[in-house]
Amino acid sequence: MADIYDIDTYQPRKGVGYLLNRVRSELLAALDEALRSDPELASLEISSAQFIVVAALALSDTANSSSDLCKGISYDAGAMTRMIDRLESKGLLRRNRRPDDRRVVYVELTEEGHRAFPRMRLVAMGVVNRFLRGFSQAEARQLESYLSRMLENAA
Amino acid sequence: MADIYDIDTYQPRKGVGYLLNRVRSELLAALDEALRSDPELASLEISSAQFIVVAALALSDTANSSSDLCKGISYDAGAMTRMIDRLESKGLLRRNRRPDDRRVVYVELTEEGHRAFPRMRLVAMGVVNRFLRGFSQAEARQLESYLSRMLENAA
DNA sequence: TGACAATTACAGCCTAGGCAAGTATATTGA
DNA sequence: TCAATATACTTGCCTAGGCTGTAATTGTCA
Numbered sequence: 001m002a003d004i005y006d007i008d009t010y011q012p013r014k015g016v017g018y019l020l021n022r023v024r025s026e027l028l029a030a031l032d033e034a035l036r037s038d039p040e041l042a043s044l045e046i047s048s049a050q051f052i053v054v055a056a057l058a059l060s061d062t063a064n065s066s067s068d069l070c071k072g073i074s075y076d077a078g079a080m081t082r083m084i085d086r087l088e089s090k091g092l093l094r095r096n097r098r099p100d101d102r103r104v105v106y107v108e109l110t111e112e113g114h115r116a117f118p119r120m121r122l123v124a125m126g127v128v129n130r131f132l133r134g135f136s137q138a139e140a141r142q143l144e145s146y147l148s149r150m151l152e153n154a155a
Numbered sequence: 156m157a158d159i160y161d162i163d164t165y166q167p168r169k170g171v172g173y174l175l176n177r178v179r180s181e182l183l184a185a186l187d188e189a190l191r192s193d194p195e196l197a198s199l200e201i202s203s204a205q206f207i208v209v210a211a212l213a214l215s216d217t218a219n220s221s222s223d224l225c226k227g228i229s230y231d232a233g234a235m236t237r238m239i240d241r242l243e244s245k246g247l248l249r250r251n252r253r254p255d256d257r258r259v260v261y262v263e264l265t266e267e268g269h270r271a272f273p274r275m276r277l278v279a280m281g282v283v284n285r286f287l288r289g290f291s292q293a294e295a296r297q298l299e300s301y302l303s304r305m306l307e308n309a310a
Numbered sequence: 311t312g313a314c315a316a317t318t319a320c321a322g323c324c325t326a327g328g329c330a331a332g333t334a335t336a337t338t339g340a
Numbered sequence: 341t342c343a344a345t346a347t348a349c350t351t352g353c354c355t356a357g358g359c360t361g362t363a364a365t366t367g368t369c370a
Contacts, residue, residue: 019302026309147174154181
């Protein structure tokens with residue numbers, strides 16, 4: 001199949017690359033804002049990046065180590081150590097050295113974390129739904145499919 | 156129109172938000188790698204962020220000030236000052252105070268910048284085309300349209 | 311005209327991720 | 341057994357963007 005863009009007409013700031021960046025940054029900004037202004041969550045001062053980690057933890061059925069989390073969301077290991085520090089100091093999760101392998105840090109949500117997560121998820125869902133206003137279900141599925149195909153092409 | 160995601164089924168890590176983040180970061184990483192390994196550009200050590208600025212400058216028909224560039228690509232003004240520092244020290248662009256309004260810094264590509272840009276554009280286009288491998292023209296236009304609609308919903 | 315507001319770029323501080331080196335623990339193989 | 345290697349996390353350093361304050365310049369309006 002032929003290339004999508006060619007040298008004569010390719011406008012870096014009109015194409016898929018530019019749009020992806022813009023949409024992604026607007027989406028994160030909107031999520032940060034929504035988490036910051038939600039009455040139930042404001043006191044926790046959760047950033048979008050922190051939500052991602054909490055969500056990965058809450059929705060994973062298997063036990064999670066720090067490195068599991070890194071792999072799951074493509075995050076740097078050093079950054080993850082500090083991310084866990086921040087979330088631990090907020091009381092949303094806790095570390096435990098795993099007894100059978102004391103190298104690994106087992107991470108789990110606290111009661112507070114379990115209590116706050118559903119609200120975070122609701123807020124995040126609201127933001128995404130707002131960005132998809134006017135989309136039919138079929139269009140949303142197609143968009144997901146396009147993005148998945150791009151991801152496969154990346155490898 | 157009904158919401159796309161609902162609370163019972165919404166999986167933050169499967170939906171549009173997650174995919175957007177992944178595709179965007181893979182795309183930037185691929186662009187950084189392509190710019191780094193291109194024989195004609197390797198010596199300039201251009202990052203993807205730097206390419207964006209050079210492209211905004213090269214493809215704009217009007218005169219560009221630092222703040223024009225910031226608005227055009229949604230970039231922080233302080234960060235832009237330092238970005239221009241870096242690109243200026245690489246010899247790709249130069250600053251000039253505009254005589255009729257000495258507050259504004261007029262930025263333009265040098266001869267070196269004009270010479271290097273077509274190659275950068277070619278490399279960037281190749282990366283995007285690779286990510287869109289297997290897409291028909293109609294599918295690519297539809298993807299652009301979906302992303303544009305999300306951007307409009309953001310406002 | 312002259313005080314005040316607005317705009318533009320810049321500099322300092324803060325946060326946060328990427329990378330590399332370091333430490334503790336576990337595994338492997340001679 | 342125990343030295344070498346591998347793994348998991350941590351720490352330090354670097355880079356880079358966001359935010360805030362500042363200085364210079366220009367615009368506004370009484």
